[in-house]
Amino acid sequence: MPKVSVHWFRHGLRIHDNPALLESIKDAEKFYAVFIHDGETAGTKITGYNRLYYLTEALNDLDSHFRELGSQLFVLKGEPTEIIKILHKEAGINCITFEQDCEAIWNKRDNAVHHLCKELGIELVERISHTLWNPFEIIESNGGQPPLTYEMFLQVAQALGPPPRPCPNPEWDNIMFGEISDELAKKLKLYPHVPTPEELGYTQDCGESPVYVGGEHAALAHLEDRLRVEEDAFEDGYILPNQVNPDLLGPPMSMSGALRFGCLSVRKFYWDIHNVYFKLYKGEPPPSHSLTAQLIWREFFYCMSANNPNYDQMKGNPICIDIPWYTNEDHLTAWEEGQTGYPFIDACMRQLRKEGWIHHVCRTAVACFLTRGDLWISWESGLKVFYKYLIDADWSVSAGNWMWVSSSAFERQLDCSTCICPVNYGRAIEPTGDYIRRYVPEVARLPQEYIFEPWKAPLKVQERAKCIIGQDYPQRIVIHEEVSRVNRKMMKDVSQRLKAVPPHCCPSSSEETKTFLRLPKSCFHNVL
Ligand code: FAD
Numbered sequence: 001m002p003k004v005s006v007h008w009f010r011h012g013l014r015i016h017d018n019p020a021l022l023e024s025i026k027d028a029e030k031f032y033a034v035f036i037h038d039g040e041t042a043g044t045k046i047t048g049y050n051r052l053y054y055l056t057e058a059l060n061d062l063d064s065h066f067r068e069l070g071s072q073l074f075v076l077k078g079e080p081t082e083i084i085k086i087l088h089k090e091a092g093i094n095c096i097t098f099e100q101d102c103e104a105i106w107n108k109r110d111n112a113v114h115h116l117c118k119e120l121g122i123e124l125v126e127r128i129s130h131t132l133w134n135p136f137e138i139i140e141s142n143g144g145q146p147p148l149t150y151e152m153f154l155q156v157a158q159a160l161g162p163p164p165r166p167c168p169n170p171e172w173d174n175i176m177f178g179e180i181s182d183e184l185a186k187k188l189k190l191y192p193h194v195p196t197p198e199e200l201g202y203t204q205d206c207g208e209s210p211v212y213v214g215g216e217h218a219a220l221a222h223l224e225d226r227l228r229v230e231e232d233a234f235e236d237g238y239i240l241p242n243q244v245n246p247d248l249l250g251p252p253m254s255m256s257g258a259l260r261f262g263c264l265s266v267r268k269f270y271w272d273i274h275n276v277y278f279k280l281y282k283g284e285p286p287p288s289h290s291l292t293a294q295l296i297w298r299e300f301f302y303c304m305s306a307n308n309p310n311y312d313q314m315k316g317n318p319i320c321i322d323i324p325w326y327t328n329e330d331h332l333t334a335w336e337e338g339q340t341g342y343p344f345i346d347a348c349m350r351q352l353r354k355e356g357w358i359h360h361v362c363r364t365a366v367a368c369f370l371t372r373g374d375l376w377i378s379w380e381s382g383l384k385v386f387y388k389y390l391i392d393a394d395w396s397v398s399a400g401n402w403m404w405v406s407s408s409a410f411e412r413q414l415d416c417s418t419c420i421c422p423v424n425y426g427r428a429i430e431p432t433g434d435y436i437r438r439y440v441p442e443v444a445r446l447p448q449e450y451i452f453e454p455w456k457a458p459l460k461v462q463e464r465a466k467c468i469i470g471q472d473y474p475q476r477i478v479i480h481e482e483v484s485r486v487n488r489k490m491m492k493d494v495s496q497r498l499k500a501v502p503p504h505c506c507p508s509s510s511e512e513t514k515t516f517l518r519l520p521k522s523c524f525h526n527v528l
């Protein structure tokens, strides 16, 4: 039977290093490229404007690629299984390919598709390229359980050997693209073009202005810039430049949106950075995985969540410690809207809502503030806000990080005897206050000495700066010195009530904590 295949893009929105796509076109008589708006795929279930805008750009980028080849990306609306049934019946498709989405949250969708394909006799090809290693292989090699600490994860990964190198680009020369008739288009609810966020019912509701451009082309161009930064760092004798000097004011450097949507292959990112190092230090191997240690965190969290459908909540989640968090809608809203009265925290939250991305050091600061540091509100509430606004929002990576920062899993070193001070931390990371001035214009005219703690400014100074606290900018909603003391005690009580320290609550070393928090060494001791 001639092969009529569909490559279903979900994440993995790229042409390069796409093994499932290669399988799709191999010996195919006819080929279709498809994306399905089912209200969930690619994180569209809880999403704000920025992430959807990023997704739209990524889909447009793919669409133009296929249009140059005389076809298009078919963007359809509906349930994946219903769509597959129609494509099978009306277009004769007998092969479906896609990239593995390893997080447990996609199990229901993908199990249904597996089941249907079996029933209809459709060949289903699933390939791993969203992660460096196959999370299920890691779990298997670790005796059926995900490795519980980063260190253990590294050991298992090390035993499996280096991750595969990227696969070649597809050759399109002899590929016949399938067409969709007007009649079939109606049945499949084919969009006439990639729908805009507005067409999908999303509006800019908090001054969104995207900073990152979505799509493979932009991601690959961005990678070139990023590799130059890595090379400069290697030449200067250090690694992980994005972490060593957190730069909150410079041009956007992150690849995280591109990695989340798969506009950039994580294997390409990994190997390109290693290649830069190899080239520079001829023959000398880099210090294990440390060049790309952040990518290992990503793998670790994906792996942890692969067989844990409750990974994003406290209840029914075996790795999450039960903590009796407060419910306080006013505080939660103030935090979400960047109205806590702590300018550094507010700057971070406003940048998040506006641009859809904030630096790791900002994420840790706002997450600690919401949870064990100041407001004592559940990490689950913060996670939902991150899911909505981050362009790189990852079900498992975000939940894993939230559990880390809130002391709900993984970490013991911080132990809440130390928690991030919303004043000192901000000052250590970006002492000039320009970051605050950029996102919290109300306090911009205050002298530098007060910009991190405006409530300390004498009334005269506030008047001169046209920033009366409690009128032009909020009073701080809690007093950090007081609440953090109470919270510390509550956290101690929680840990004393634990019968035994869960095995995952122990970073391998204090170095690991520092690496996770990404604090410049110089300021590790006076920000907490
Ligand atoms: P780089 O240093 O360049 O790292 C490269 C890549 O490594 C990142 O793009 C990311 O894919 C991965 N990575 C880096 N740090 C981590 C980490 N701590 N855990 C897992 N993977 C990491 N990252 C997400 O990709 N999606 C999220 O939803 C997300 N939510 C977070 C929530 C909280 C509370 C915290 C503290 C962190 C979260 N992170 C998340 C991790 C991290 O902050 C971002 O990946 C990072 O800021 C992206 O910037 P970058 O690309 O410049 O990082």
Ligand code: MG
Pocket: 242, 253, 254, 255, 256
């Ligand atoms: Mg990056």
